[in-house]
Amino acid sequence: MPITRLEPYDDFLRIHFASGESPHHADFHWFWLRHNSELDRHPLTHERIVDSSELPLDLQPRHVRISESADALDIDWGDRSDGQASRYTAAWLLHHAYATDRAPWPAPPSDTASVTVDFANLEEPLGPKALRTLARTGILVVRGFGLDTEALIDTLSRQGLSVIETHFGRIEDLRTDNTTNQNTDQLGYTDSAIQLHTDQPFLDRPPRYQLLHCQRPADTGGGNAVVDALAAAHYLADLDRPAFELLRSVPVTFHRQQKSFERVLVSPILDFDAPGGFRIRYSYFTLAPHRRPFAEMEAWYRAYNRFARLVRDERHQYRFLLQAGDFLIYDNWRMLHARTQFTGARWVRGVYFDTPAPAPAPL
Missing domain, CATH: 3.30.2020.30 (NE0471 N-terminal domain-like)
Structure with missing residues (x-):
């Protein structure tokens, strides 16, 4: 044979x-x-x-x-x-043989070209077709839009997305010399690397989408990485089902504490039953200390670390560098995002969006 x-x-x-x-x-x-x-x-x-x-x-x-x-x-x-x-x-x-003719789940996608478009080449600038790509892939990178963030907000608003104001304000100016936003005592306003995470996991309903609009790139560094966490969850389930089950069943505590803001929320990391569909809450810098029974703590860390290694593998990431006028919009319920350390006066504007709430069911 x-x-x-x-x-x-x-x-x-x-x-x-x-x-x-x-x-x-x-x-x-x-x-x-x-x-x-x-x-x-x-x-x-x-x-x-x-x-x-x-x-x-x-x-x-x-x-x-x-x-x-x-x-x-x-x-x-x-x-x-x-x-x-x-x-x-x-x-x-x-x-x-113990695993014959097995059909493995594909690894998280990493072809950045497949989710990147040139604004000048769009048939309908940020119209329904572009948003269908965002809904299908969870991410859209647009090159060459320009620097007018308010015009970009207006364009997205015409497609049914509404700006969500958070404890940072309406628009975040992510820069090391920020003097205008509230609650700037967090990593986004530094030049440090920030590993993969979702934003606002400590809110009952985190904003659905985040826009990152580059005004000025860094002198060095400041590259972006985005991972499809839904694909990563299915991939983990195919490789290590016990780890997957722990991540979807064990509640963890997210705790954001700043000078003028504090929120606490308890939830599993992977939530397949959230209103509106799959939701991942994943933020290593807002995780409170884990509280598990003594006999279960090592198993929990093994599961969490297995997922972390999977998504931090660059082969499973969309990786790119935004230039002035480029923007990224991604599904904050599905995707993880990160940036590398940088030098220089990098300036990126961040805006959160949500979709309209579904109409109530008829009585």
Whole structure:
């Protein structure tokens, strides 16, 4: 039963078998393969001499190849002084396969070009077509609109979006020398890097959309990253269902405390039952200390950290740099956003929007 192709992933290896065979492919975790290596058995009794607890969970092989006869898999784990590789015959792999013909959930998208448009080339400037793209992807990057934020607000208002004033004011001037906004004692008004987060997770209903309109780019740095957290949640569920279930069921506390503002809200990070659809609340800098039963705390941190590593992986991010006149608008209920550290007088204007409330059901 020949092996025809290998697809290595971070956590597992997909092995394809010859056409016509059943199954067509099977997935094996790297750790499972390492734990079941014949190199870790006694040469006379063939009993295991290594327990799984002695092996690191984040194993990555040095080299993987199909044997010359195509009936076996060879893996060099890079941890043996004798340089020997583990061999797994195709027949053995199929006999012990535990994930056959699995259809994995796709990783979060990262093709920034697919969500970027040039304002000069739009058939209908920020009309229904552009907003349909925003609804479908959760993000829209527009190049070359110009610097008039009020004109941009008017354009979006004509499409049914309403400005939401927050404790920062109507428009946030995100710049290190800000003297006009309220409650500027937070990271957005510094030149520090800000990792992935959602805005206003401590509000019962966070604003649905955020607009970031670049007035002046930084001298260096200040790049943006956006992640589709809905896609990331489904991807996590496909890789690690217990972690996903913890993130959607464990309540955590978000606490924003500033000189003139304080709010506290308790909610799971992933909320598939929120009014209006999926909602993620994710903000490491407004998380209060976790309170879990002692026997559950480590499992909670493992789940949270697994998700954090997934979304912080640059392969799962839209990454771009806004220039003067460009803007980004994204769905704050679905997407995470971040920026890199910067130098210079970077100036970005932030505005929150919401959609009209649904009409009440008839009595």
